[in-house]
Amino acid sequence: MAMLVLQSLALLSLSCCSSSSAESLESFKEEVGSNISTTNAGDITFPLISIHSDVSPFRLSNSTRSSRITEWLKSDTHRQQALFQIPLASGAATINGKYIIKLGFGTPAQNIYAIVDTVENAVWIPCKSCQNCKTPQLFESQKSSTFKHISCDSDQCEQANGICIDDDKSCTFKLGYADKYANESKVDALLSSDELTMEGNAYLSRFIFGCSTVRRGILEDAPGVIGLGRGSKLSFLSQTESMFGKVFSHCLPSIDSKSSSGTLSLGKGSLSSTQGLRFTPLLQNYPNYYCVGLIAIRVGNDHFLMPQEYSGSTPTGLQMVIDSGTAFTRLVEPFYSQVRDSFRRQMKLTRIEPFRNLDTCYRIPSGGKVVAPRVVLHFQGKLFLDIPQESVLITVDEKQEWFDVCFAFTSAGSGFDSVFGNTQQQKLRIVYDVPGSRIGIAQENCDH
Structure with a gap:
């Protein structure tokens, strides 16, 4: 598998600061x-x-x-x-x-x-x-x-x-x-x-x-x-x-946005001005990253608690890195397979071949509509995040007669932690409060 190696730049060090540093x-x-x-x-x-x-x-x-x-x-x-x-x-x-x-x-x-x-x-x-x-x-x-x-x-x-x-x-x-x-x-x-x-x-x-x-x-x-x-x-x-003050926030525009933009805000204003903002603690597993604890995922009527044996060094939830550069949310195994299988059962449509890593895809006739099961992420601190429909099931290809859609989550495999990707971050205001050691999230339509 690919690996990127730092040659001589301490700017990217993940080790925590010592008293001397x-x-x-x-x-x-x-x-x-x-x-x-x-x-x-x-x-x-x-x-x-x-x-x-x-x-x-x-x-x-x-x-x-x-x-x-x-x-x-x-x-x-x-x-x-x-x-x-x-x-x-x-x-x-x-x-x-x-x-x-x-x-x-x-x-x-x-x-x-x-x-x-x-x-x-x-x-x-x-x-x-x-x-x-x-x-x-x-x-x-x-x-x-x-x-x-x-x-x-x-x-x-x-x-x-x-x-x-x-x-x-x-x-x-x-x-x-x-x-x-x-x-x-x-x-x-x-x-x-x-x-x-x-x-x-x-x-x-x-x-x-x-x-x-x-x-x-x-x-x-x-x-x-x-x-x-x-x-x-x-x-x-x-x-x-x-x-x-080491506080910033962003709202990413939709993947379908051609000319509109979201916003990146620097400063503490988002902590008080964002409506409906709820917080989850910032974990310290990776001192360089913004890591939060995922407790469970709801898919339609199914509710999946994160089992203790999958939660690594985070005893109260699965550690998940929030990453603006990863496109699709990645979940550890076998948790991902459980979530995916539930999604498939509730879709009740004939699947087509996977689109690379996206393994749950469907072909829809042009003009047709498809409604995906509701997906809700439950983070520590009683933060419940309802993922927008367009970030649950995304169009990956389209022709005059049809368009293909896929479940916009994928497997992280074994040996890696989960990552919250930017497709699921779209149309959300995410506030990074480093001094407060917390992450705030709220719904926001930021296609400007």
């Missing part, structure tokens, strides 16, 4: 935090668009719904391996984002789109000097009056596990990928700082990020990455903590 974090905040400025002290909200929508600069003109879902299923498999690789302390990373925001880097600001990823800690963008960067937008550092390379003898370089390879003593880090491209996929980046401009004229005057100089394999066409993980001193969340 906590002290270095405080000194880092004193140095970087003093450079934070903003003309808008409140929350800020970004339009959050699908990378495949008509308004995305990364949209492939010849892609079809079937081909996109095929690629999502392939990349989900690679991403799962990367998320739960052992040992965890070695780190994990994967570029499989579905949603992008626009940020301004430099003085004057240059607009760069970047993938929003809730399990990543790394922040890097493609730069003009990059070899094999085929993205439509590149950051031209020489045009910025405030751009600086981070030196090898700096605290930030040490925190990033950087290395020196050039005579100018600039700090360089490497990310290595071993997936379907073997060892061909990688990114080399210079650790750098510059002004970062966000929505509402909020800005950081000394934001630390990677300016990529070499990319190969799956990374050649990728946008930049804004990691919203919680496990790094140099993560976006840590660098903006004094502005937004």
Whole structure:
């Protein structure tokens, strides 16, 4: 199976901070935090668009719904391996984002789109000097009056596990990928700082990020990455903590959205402004990830409790990682098979061949309607999440005479934990309250 391996970047470390690293974090905040400025002290909200929508600069003109879902299923498999690789302390990373925001880097600001990823800690963008960067937008550092390379003898370089390879003593880090491209996929980046401009004229005057100089394999066409993980001193969340308090939320637009966008909000406002918000505790099984406890799943009239023997190190529920980059929710075995078999019995339709990993599919005549059994996830804290119909049964292919639909959940197999995918996150406001150690979820139609 695929595995993505970190070569030398501590930004993605999943290990928890020691007391000594906590002290270095405080000194880092004193140095970087003093450079934070903003003309808008409140929350800020970004339009959050699908990378495949008509308004995305990364949209492939010849892609079809079937081909996109095929690629999502392939990349989900690679991403799962990367998320739960052992040992965890070695780190994990994967570029499989579905949603992008626009940020301004430099003085004057240059607009760069970047993938929003809730399990990543790394922040890097493609730069003009990059070899094999085929993205439509590149950051031209020489045009910025405030751009600086981070030196090898700096605290930030040490925190990033950087290395020196050039005579100018600039700090360089490497990310290595071993997936379907073997060892061909990688990114080399210079650790750098510059002004970062966000929505509402909020800005950081000394934001630390990677300016990529070499990319190969799956990374050649990728946008930049804004990691919203919680496990790094140099993560976006840590660098903006004094502005937004390590609280953010998102509402993902529908998979069928062509031109509309959802939103990514930074700050505590979502905690009080979101109607119907219910909370579940944030588990500490993976210090880098946002992990919650799943107690049970209801499918129509059937109710499946998570058996104790499947719950791993979470005694009160199945640990489930919330991941913006995984397309379809993955459930551990044999729990998934129980849920799927119940769904099949209640559908009472003749199944067709599976669509890759989606093993419960049906062909519907054009103009026909199909109603799926109700699916409800029960999380710790008495949070009951009713999954919208369009996120339970999705269209994977369509012709003039028919369209194929599939159950939008799949098996995580054995040896992995469950993942809450972005198909089931659509049209939900999900609030990540890191200081409060909790996740809030509410229904919201965010196709704007």
